[in-house]
Amino acid sequence: AxxxxxxxxxxxxxxxxxxxxxxxxxxxxxxYLFWYVQYPNQGLQLLxxxxxxxxxxxxxxxxxxxxxxxQTSFHxxxxxxxxxxxxxYFCAVEGxxxxxxxxxxxxxxxxxx
Amino acid sequence: xxxxxxxxxxxxxxTGQRVTLRCSPRSGDLSVYWYQQSLDQGLxxxxxxYNGEERAKGNILExxxxxxxxxxxxxxxxxSLELGDSALYFxxxxxxxxxxxxxxxxxxxxxxxx
Numbered sequence: 001a002x003x004x005x006x007x008x009x010x011x012x013x014x015x016x017x018x019x020x021x022x023x024x025x026x027x028x029x030x031x032y033l034f035w036y037v038q039y040p041n042q043g044l045q046l047l048x049x050x051x052x053x054x055x056x057x058x059x060x061x062x063x064x065x066x067x068x069x070x071q072t073s074f075h076x077x078x079x080x081x082x083x084x085x086x087x088x089y090f091c092a093v094e095g096x097x098x099x100x101x102x103x104x105x106x107x108x109x110x111x112x113x
Numbered sequence: 114x115x116x117x118x119x120x121x122x123x124x125x126x127x128t129g130q131r132v133t134l135r136c137s138p139r140s141g142d143l144s145v146y147w148y149q150q151s152l153d154q155g156l157x158x159x160x161x162x163y164n165g166e167e168r169a170k171g172n173i174l175e176x177x178x179x180x181x182x183x184x185x186x187x188x189x190x191x192x193s194l195e196l197g198d199s200a201l202y203f204x205x206x207x208x209x210x211x212x213x214x215x216x217x218x219x220x221x222x223x224x225x226x227x
Contacts (some may be wrong), residue, residue, distance in 0.1 A: 032213045043218035051213045094212055100169045103156040
């Protein structure tokens with residue numbers, strides 16, 4: 001079984017500042033890792049994913065994440081945030097069960113002007 | 114717009130009742146997933162279908178059932194509803210049922226049980 005812990009439930013930040021949203025996972029098998037974003041009153045949208053290869057993954061909207069196997073982490077970063085990045089962000093893992101995503105509790109990112 | 118449609122958008126019903134949520138996947142996607150999002154449980158995987166067959170099961174209650182039809186749309190049936198079933202129910206689809214594929218999420222159906 002897999003589990004995901006998002007270490008911050010809320011992250012407030014000012015516009016144009018950098019941000020890091022933290023995610024740790026637990027699994028006894030190899031996993032695939034994902035970050036999804038949920039804007040208010042919308043479904044989830046994939047930001048980026050790590051399947052294999054380079055541990056630094058670039059996604060949409062200027063986000064990137066780094067897979068660290070030894071620390072079982074997959075933190076999401078953006079060097080300069082915009083007001084439009086205000087949303088809830090979910091880290092997810094997928095193990096051996098086809099397509100079954102296990103989500104973290106989510107981190108609400110609020111970008112202030 | 115992900116291409117996944119869900120109906121209805123909102124549903125208000127009473128305890129003990131039965132409802133059906135409908136999902137149409139993106140054109141060409143064979144796999145459909147159902148998730149429940151609630152304040153206390155977060156986002157939880159319920160069930161996955163691939164080309165009409167059940168592929169994986171999560172923490173889905175016995176009062177809940179789902180199916181995927183030959184035209185690939187899916188329905189989630191919730192019966193003997195309880196207050197705790199109030200949640201946002203998402204459907205997602207992907208091209209295949211294999212690991213690592215992107216899942217495209219619909220806008221969700223908000224169920225309120227009174």
